[in-house]
Amino acid sequence: MSSKKVLWSGRFKEGAADATLTFTSSLNTDVKLARYDVLGSIAHVKMLSAQGIISAADGKNIEQGLKEILTQIEDGTLPIQERLEDIHSNIEFILTDRIKDAGARLHTARSRNDQVVTDVRMFMRDAILEVVEELIGLEKTFLEVAKDNIDTIVPGFTHVQHAQPVTIGHHLLAHFARISRDVERFVEAYRRVNICPLGSAALAGTTYNIDREYTSSLLGFQHPCGNSMDGVSDRDFIAEFLFDASLCAVHLSSICEELVYWSSQEFAFIEMDDAYATGSSIMPQKKNSDVAELTRGRTGAAIGDLVNILTTMKGLPLTYNRDLQEDKDAVFASYERLTACIKMCSAMIATLTFNKERMLNAAEEGFMNATDLADYLVVKGMPFRKAHEVVGGAVRYCIDHQKKLDDLTLSELKTFSELIDKDVFEILPLDKCVYRRKSLGGTSPEIIPVQLDNGYSIVDRQNAFVSGERNMIEQAFEALEK
């Protein structure tokens, strides 16, 4: 048994076993929340003092003590004690040790239950803004590389079979579209993160005349939460963030899957920059796409974090239960993993070399102009289903005679339909197939600039969101630290 004092020793005859203190500690994880915890406490103490719940002198004293702690956190000299369960207890302990009774008044009208979730929400605001900033970087990479490859022809695939020719610009803008939806999701999630539970106290609110609007605005939150029981137990915003991170990881994984096989010898569409490739310990010739593979591989952990939290939440009655302590590991891990993966994806894509000749040659194979021939017949009056059948027959003939559709002579083509005339040779070349697909959202290099322009304005909007929110948080925190 340990006889050392902890925050809640009063009710106990004997101290908890050392094993219990170790088992219940979250210090290794929540030490990352230290700065937010102090800022939350400064806001709380300003409010306590403004409301006359503690004296102005005590308020000043506590604030001063907290600011010293903040400096020590920043230079890494805060004397944290392992046995004190979590960062919140440590900070309160250090403060009280230094300023005695005044420090012991800090926790008036507050519980760790509302304190901890306020800290997590502050952490997550910054985390989301950083994730969004990294994603914007990736979006810009897509836009730039797409712009440079507006008319670079590559096979378009369905079922990993040659389908219709597209351009690299179009292909990359499809990835851009997915990523821009990821950003929108994070922006949405941010709105639900940016709500202040401080003042919910343990669960039921408090008898003191606190001002929750005031603490909420001091911390730069949108507004205080409306139900104290929900305030201390809601982790929806965490599940939502982890889902958004998982889906984003799935998107990155899908991009990386292409990077891996497009750089294989069989495809050889792209070559990864040496900076983002690795070698083999035994085979001297190897250049492997380990960065892409690891990004793909880490998606499992991202989804794991989401399942972890949903499973934890599933069994919990209202309100705070200690299980909720485990939420932070998932958030921190997911955020760190995701930002690293986004950075690497962006770097890999920005430095790719496209083997244009190889992609064009590949696009010549596989009858990718067959749909165009069918469409040609439709324009000449044949019903589409019939045209499909006729062109299928022509393809069959080509396979048997080892020819391409464009190799056939007019008289050979006429054996499939009398409707075919010499103007057919204007629609069969690959570049024609690509340029003629001008329907909204289509692959034609003539309309890709519309998508690019749209993309750049999306990026501008998202950038404005990040800087707007950052300013708000910075201003709030600067005022607290002053």
Ligand code: ARG
């Ligand atoms: N370390 C705890 C956590 O992260 C702090 C809250 C403790 N609250 C309690 N009722 N034991 O959730």
